[in-house]
Amino acid sequence: MLSKKTKYGLKALTYLASVDSKEPIQIAEIAKHENISQKFLESILLSLRRNGFLGSKKGKGGGYYLIKDPSEILMTTVMRVLEGPIAMVPCVSLNFYEKCDDCPDEHECSVHKLMLQVRDSALEVYRSNTLADLLE
Amino acid sequence: MLSKKTKYGLKALTYLASVDSKEPIQIAEIAKHENISQKFLESILLSLRRNGFLGSKKGKGGGYYLIKDPSEILMTTVMRVLEGPIAMVPCVSLNFYEKCDDCPDEHECSVHKLMLQVRDSALEVYRSNTLADLLE
DNA sequence: CCATTACCCTATCGTTTTTATAGATTTTAA
DNA sequence: TTAAAATCTATAAAAACGATAGGGTAATGG
Numbered sequence: 001m002l003s004k005k006t007k008y009g010l011k012a013l014t015y016l017a018s019v020d021s022k023e024p025i026q027i028a029e030i031a032k033h034e035n036i037s038q039k040f041l042e043s044i045l046l047s048l049r050r051n052g053f054l055g056s057k058k059g060k061g062g063g064y065y066l067i068k069d070p071s072e073i074l075m076t077t078v079m080r081v082l083e084g085p086i087a088m089v090p091c092v093s094l095n096f097y098e099k100c101d102d103c104p105d106e107h108e109c110s111v112h113k114l115m116l117q118v119r120d121s122a123l124e125v126y127r128s129n130t131l132a133d134l135l136e
Numbered sequence: 137m138l139s140k141k142t143k144y145g146l147k148a149l150t151y152l153a154s155v156d157s158k159e160p161i162q163i164a165e166i167a168k169h170e171n172i173s174q175k176f177l178e179s180i181l182l183s184l185r186r187n188g189f190l191g192s193k194k195g196k197g198g199g200y201y202l203i204k205d206p207s208e209i210l211m212t213t214v215m216r217v218l219e220g221p222i223a224m225v226p227c228v229s230l231n232f233y234e235k236c237d238d239c240p241d242e243h244e245c246s247v248h249k250l251m252l253q254v255r256d257s258a259l260e261v262y263r264s265n266t267l268a269d270l271l272e
Numbered sequence: 273c274c275a276t277t278a279c280c281c282t283a284t285c286g287t288t289t290t291t292a293t294a295g296a297t298t299t300t301a302a
Numbered sequence: 303t304t305a306a307a308a309t310c311t312a313t314a315a316a317a318a319c320g321a322t323a324g325g326g327t328a329a330t331g332g
Binding site: 160162163164178179181182185192193194195196197198199200 | 275276277278279280
């Protein structure tokens with residue numbers, strides 16, 4: 001299951017991209033427009049800022065804004081920041097690899113074999129989609 | 137993340153297919169061979185039986201056995217029974233559809249759009265793999 | 273009858289997710 | 303300089319879920 005964090009994060013990014021304004025957009029506006037808990041969204045936007053997707057401005061007239069062009073924001077990086085590993089099992093993860101403690105040999109493991117294919121197919125989707133692609 | 141239930145279930149199915157015996161295999165043997173908690177495996181095998189993948193025999197010499205040929209066991213059906221929906225979001229699920237309560241219109245939703253592609257790509261993998269394919 | 277093994281129900285523990293609460297800090301506008 | 307508007311920070315509560323254990327019941331074979 002996709003976490004709400006990721007879902008809300010994607011929606012917020014999409015909204016910011018659709019508004020296409022250089023002016024910062026306030027959290028409250030995004031939350032209202034996307035039916036999201038404002039406080040929850042607050043922490044999501046914060047992590048998106050820390051990871052280089054968003055810029056922010058404090059005080060009156062402040063808010064969040066996209067730092068890069070939507071066509072340069074790949075879904076692979078967004079997903080990894082919001083959702084974590086793209087692989088369904090750590091032993092097939094490119095960026096979050098971890099050995100299974102119950103598996104003596106990965107190369108003999110049927111689960112490994114299947115999940116490798118699933119990872120690759122998901123990766124291809126994320127790689128071929130930017131934020132701009134989700135807009136229209 | 138893939139749940140351990142699914143992981144263990146797949147491993148158990150693979151083991152039963154690899155043994156290729158008409159004789160029932162005991163839970164304890166599967167659990168030991170795959171390093172799985174026996175009690176947990178118990179409930180997993182039970183649900184696999186209830187869903188038509190396995191047969192069982194009680195008492196001395198009892199155990200579980202495959203009811204169909206491994207080449208006829210599609211990963212789509214296995215995954216749906218063990219893991220649930222293949223889609224990451226209910227609003228793009230074929231077998232477990234549910235409307236999002238925060239989304240006024242699915243067709244306008246960027247998350248929907250992306251997750252539709254992810255679902256289709258995963259589906260293609262699961263459809264093209266049977267239990268027999270995981271064996272070798 | 274007795275040992276073995278699957279079946280079934282329930283409780284528990286731990287983790288993660290989601291949301292809520294409360295305030296601190298920074299910036300801007302007047 | 304002051305007040306308001308907004309982001310930032312920390313905490314924790316609540317809910318959901320995952321994984322596992324315990325103990326008893328039912329069937330089966332010898």
